[in-house]
């Protein structure tokens with residue numbers, strides 16, 4: 281199979297990594313990207329946008345042989361730092377000591393993956409190629425060359441659609457029989473803002489954690505960048521009394537932020553300008569199945585499973601798509617149809633599970649992260665997990681620090697939640713949570 285010609289459509293994070301893993305197996309890989317080469321063009325208008333990279337993502341980067349280089353571009357975040365309205369801080373570690381999620385520049389990561397591809401003579405990048413349609417009988421893809429406006433077509437043995445949440449490849453598959461699809465917008469959208477560095481280039485707030493300002497219906501988060509700045513994201517209703525729609529003037533912005541996120545305003549001197557210069561974007565969950573069409577086409581990354589960003593897993597799941605495909609390819613005896621079908625059957629439930637987990641974590645981050653009962657629940661869970669690590673791995677750790685399938689993690693998490701509901705209903709739990717009886721109760725429920 282591996283001497284075949286394959287196309288990867290979309291040179292985002294997932295397509296750029298998948299191309300390298302396919303090239304390592306000997307495929308002739310053509311990568312098509314509708315935008316210009318982001319190493320030469322200013323694609324995001326100069327703003328620093330970052331993401332949290334964690335274990336699942338690193339596993340695929342290790343397979344590509346680039347994990348160490350990427351680690352040097354990252355800032356570890358060992359926990360969440362919650363800012364309440366008075367500016368009081370609460371810290372919650374993400375996992376065990378030294379377990380962290382890693383803030384990395386989206387553009388920097390994408391560029392590094394593209395540079396890695398330059399080492400492979402069997403990878404060819406074609407920029408300014410916008411996929412318009414696929415002929416699924418002949419496996420021919422038609423593109424508009426966005427520079428010359430000409431239409432060009434190419435034929436491949438296998439096509440991988442890594443063209444993001446609004447995938448053109450998926451659009452074509454939607455016209456095939458028995459293809460299931462759903463798309464759900466969140467009522468909240470987001471806007472990226474900035475905490476600039478101090479004059480000496482240092483960070484204005486603790487750089488080794490993910491900062492959260494949880495306020496029920498609204499939430500602000502901040503992730504550190506290597507240049508001393510933080511990328512701040514406001515998650516906010518799109519419509520309503522207090523929403524992106526209702527905030528119209530600079531005065532509205534400052535009034536809302538001063539009342540809701542006062543300690544953040546202190547470190548955001550360009551807030552008013554950034555608010556109006558930076559776009560407001562929407563958040564969508566996309567589910568579909570199957571992800572393959574025969575052994576001709578496979579969807580991966582956001583094209584297969586766009587999820588809301590609250591578990592920091594969209595890219596990590598996309599990278600895991602690549603590592604799982606690579607492992608299943610190695611275990612397959614050359615039967616491409618079986619490989620494509622088995623892969624889709626295995627991955628679709630995991631894509632759906634991370635979509636559900638991400639929606640749930642939205643409530644946890646904006647609401648529960650500032651709630652005393654929730655923080656106590658987490659403290660008790662952590663104590664039990666430290667005492668009996670083989671009996672209890674917190675859901676967050678299963679998702680973020682392990683390679684347990686997302687669909688298994690969600691089932692384990694449901695079981696843990698039912699146990700903790702019983703524990704939190706114990707009499708005087710708030711004052712006596714450190715008693716041995718609490719650990720004994722959990723042990724009996726687990727066993």
Ligand SMILES: Cc1cc2nc3c(=O)[nH]c(=O)nc-3n(C[C@H](O)[C@H](O)[C@H](O)COP(=O)(O)OP(=O)(O)OC[C@H]3O[C@@H](n4cnc5c(N)ncnc54)[C@H](O)[C@@H]3O)c2cc1C
Pocket residue numbers: 289290291292293294295312313314315330331332333409410411412442443444445446447448470513580581582583589591592593594595596597598
């Ligand atoms: C606010 C926000 C924060 C996030 N934070 C995190 C995080 O902390 N951790 C995490 O793991 N994930 C995070 N994510 C999710 C992550 O950004 C995505 O899961 C990831 O970018 C998906 O990569 P992809 O390559 O599948 O798709 P994309 O990154 O969307 O790349 C798709 C590529 O295909 C190209 N393309 C599109 N259409 C065509 C076409 N017709 N022809 C040719 N090319 C085309 C696009 O130009 C693009 O280059 C976040 C997402 C958002 C919105």
